[in-house]
Structures are given as C-alpha cells and as structure tokens.
Amino acid sequence: MTRVSPKPLSFSQECKDCPIRHRAVCARCEADELTQLEQIKYYRSFEAGQTVVWAGDKMDFVASVVTGIATLSQTMEDGRRQMVGLLLPSDFAGRPGRETSAYDVTAATDLVMCCFRKKPFEEMMLRTPHIGQRLLEMTLDELDAAREWMLLLGRKTAREKIASLICIIARRDAALQLSASDGELRFDLPLTREAMSEYLGLTLETVSRQVSALRKEGLIVTEGKRQIVIPDFDALLEETGDDSDGGFLI
Amino acid sequence: MTRVSPKPLSFSQECKDCPIRHRAVCARCEADELTQLEQIKYYRSFEAGQTVVWAGDKMDFVASVVTGIATLSQTMEDGRRQMVGLLLPSDFAGRPGRETSAYDVTAATDLVMCCFRKKPFEEMMLRTPHIGQRLLEMTLDELDAAREWMLLLGRKTAREKIASLICIIARRDAALQLSASDGELRFDLPLTREAMSEYLGLTLETVSRQVSALRKEGLIVTEGKRQIVIPDFDALLEETGDDSDGGFLI
DNA sequence: TCATGGTTTTGATCTACATCAATGTGTCAG
C-alpha cells in the first residue's frame, strides 16, 4: 500500500515502460486530453506478496501495470483460492462503473502500477470515445483469454496445464520484449509454486511434480531460481493439448 | 442455418421479447440510427442441436438471442469439450473487429437470434458512442461471469458445481421474467446432462449422480422432463460454496 | 558458523471423479 512519490516520467518514457496497452490508452489522446491524464494519474508501488486491494474493498482508481506482475484472485469462505487474472506490464485493472473491487488484487512480484482516479477517468472516457473503444478491445481480449483459461481448468490434465502456463508466459514475455531469439526461449517465471497452483486449479505439490517431470524429460530447463529455458518451443506446445496454431492468446 | 423471413416486429415488440440487453443496445438510439438498425438486422432460427457457426468459420454478423439458449464451446483435437459461454435471451454474441468465430456456437434449445451484419454494425458503433459504451458494460459483465465460472471449474466439487449451475440458471430465469414468486422457484432447466457436463467440466455420469443426490436430499424437485422446483433457494445456495450474498452474477 | 523461516521437492496413502458397462425411461413412427 506504499504510495510512492510520483516518478518524473514523461509520457514517452512511460510508454517505453509499458509498450502495448498503456500506450494504446494514452498515446492517441489529443494534447489537451493528454494533459488532463497527466494531472489525474499517479504511481504506486508494492512489494512481492503485498495486497493491492481486497475483494469487496473500495477501489476508487483504475490502473495499468508498469513493471512486475499482479494477480486477481477469488477466495471461498473455506480458503480455497482460484486466480482469475494475471496482469503483466501494460495490462489494465479495475472496472469503470464499479465502486468496489470484485477480486483480491495482489502483487506477485515487486510491482509498479500507474493509477488514474476513477471519477476523472470516467469523465474523460465520455469525452474521448477512443479510450472507451480501446478499453472495449482490451476487455474482449481478456474475455477470450478467460475462455481459453476455462478450457484449461475444465478439461486439461495437470501436465497439460503446466505446459500451457509456461507457454502462455513465454509467449507474452516474448511479445513484450522484442528479443525473439528464435530457437530457444529464455525467460523469467516469476510465480511461486503456490501462485502457479492457484492459476491452474491444482495443489502446489502436483505443480512441483509436473514441473519436475517436464524437466526430467528435457522439455524445459530450469536455470537458477526462476529462470526457465525452453529448448524447443514446439515440442512443449505439443504437451499443452492445444491445436498447433496457438491462435489468439494475448 | 435456416434463414427465416424477417418477422414483422416493431421495435417495441422486439424489446418485449428480449427485455434487457437487446433493448439496451437499441432503445436509446436516436430515431435515424434506429431506422438504420432496422435496415441491417434480420432474424435466424435454429433447431435444438443445430450449430450456428463452427470455431474458425467466417462469422460476418453479431447477434443477440431473442428466444432459446445458445452455447459457446471450445473443442480439443481429441474431442474434449468445454463450454465457455451460455447465452440466454437478450445476451449478445459475436465480436466486433474479428472475422471468424473463436468458438462453436450451438443451439442448446430451439433458438431465434436477431442478427446485424457486422460491417454496418461497426460503422454505426463509430457514429453512435453509446452503443460502444453499452457493449463495454456487457463485455465487462461477461468477463465477471467468466471469472466466477473459472472459480467453479478450478476449485469446486462436483456437488458444488451442480448446485451452482442450478442457482445461476434459476437467478437468470427469475431476472428475465418478473415473476419472482418468492419462497419456491420453478423453472425450466433446458440443458441435457451432456450440456451440463460441458458447462461444469465433469462427465455426464457424474452430473446425473449428483443431480440424483440433490433430489434425494430434497434440495431440488424435478417435475416431468426438465422442469425444476427449488423449494428453498437459500438451502441450495448453501451447497454452492459461494458466500451467501451472491454478488454480481449476471 | 549456525539457526531461522520460507519455498520446493519427494514419498506414501487416500479419494473424488472418470471410465466402462448395463439397464431404465420416455417419445415418436408405424
């Protein structure tokens, strides 16, 4: 909940930090709208493990992830938890037109978010249609991702779930940094086994076992703490159960 | 795929048929926009079991359900299927800005859809911001529903899944028809055991067993083919695993 | 250097649900 002093970022710098979506929200704005956005935005940073908002709590801002990873989760009374959203840099959180957060929002890693107070943001949406249009596109993308996720939760085996998660993160990672060093893929898997289990609807023991299995078979290589190397992406894709083309995952 | 001759419905009649969302898309339009909508819309009807579009097929329209139930499903190569959308009267199908359908769209019951050719619809969205705004609201609602569904798929027991599905249908049914005869709830469960199993990520045998169990315990009463009576809604809610208030399900 | 606490791995056992197989029920055509 540490409210950090606003960083001296210009818009162009900011867009460098969050290359896809946040820029898409901001960069097309006319100059005066842009100025207004500047006036109502602020930055907050969180340490890994901190909670941004609890489900049911008042949430008077919308935000986009600048660096780090945030998660959205639902909890049942008896403590069972299911992750329902994974926000990478440039992803958007918060729903215009709703007072309270429907989910626990948690920092999975150290996290910086760029926040806009909700009221002014909504007013600006009314004045500036393209923001709403862009938000609609992004929401439709998220809905598609959620539906892909539903297939994973409802029908995939533990092994397929793990392979899918790794491929999803690898793909999104590759999309963010232009570094498509084709052949092998190297990236950070910045989730604990527990976070992975909440994503996948498994226990953390099962996650651990299946990751070990994939490693023993050489489909993935783990380097140090959480660095992962995929020697042959297509081979791993085979294990996901998805049809080969991979389609429109974010 | 039977293309039905356009029915002689006025707008007000149409709004009677699809009381919530479809009206929300249309009724606020200015008179001239309304006329344009009238010009580009047409009706199609399908028999139970028919496929509206296959995943990957061209889909050059968006549509809203007038009567009946449609489903969105994903299929894996080996045939495993997961339902990812359940469209009741007034729900919206199709994504502006996408050429092909991402899902199999199927008529779960006899079905009538009100279709708008995509191109003119998109052009009208640009001219008429409130349509886009309404679509954003609807998409956000669907995203919330999808996330609730993810919790169900990832963490609920078979018994909780069945209870949840019945409650969801009962609630949406009650929302459509004003008839809130409180105390007991009576409604149609217009899904086969197989469709239910695709919704819930279970096998149809497990669905059958759990429905029988709920019936034997008196939590639900089945009348005739697919009519269901819930003598005590709150008692059934207890079995869903959700927190009592029930929140924001569509 | 060693204790401390968080995370991960691995093992042994249990169980909810899947799978395979048979039987029952309702509806429609003839």
Add this chain to the structure above:
DNA sequence: CTGACACATTGATGTAGATCAAAACCATGA
C-alpha cells in the same frame, strides 16, 4: 402395441490428483 432411438440412471472398477508428512534447499541475518 412395439420397436427404435435418444437420453438418463445406476453399478463396478480404475486412476489422476489430493492430502498428509517429511526432508531438502536456500536465503538472510546474528
């Protein structure tokens, strides 16, 4: 009335993944 067909129920058995328990790993700080 009688197959025939689609759908639903019920039973017997198997298994993927959960649960319970212990150990290993790994950073941090005294």
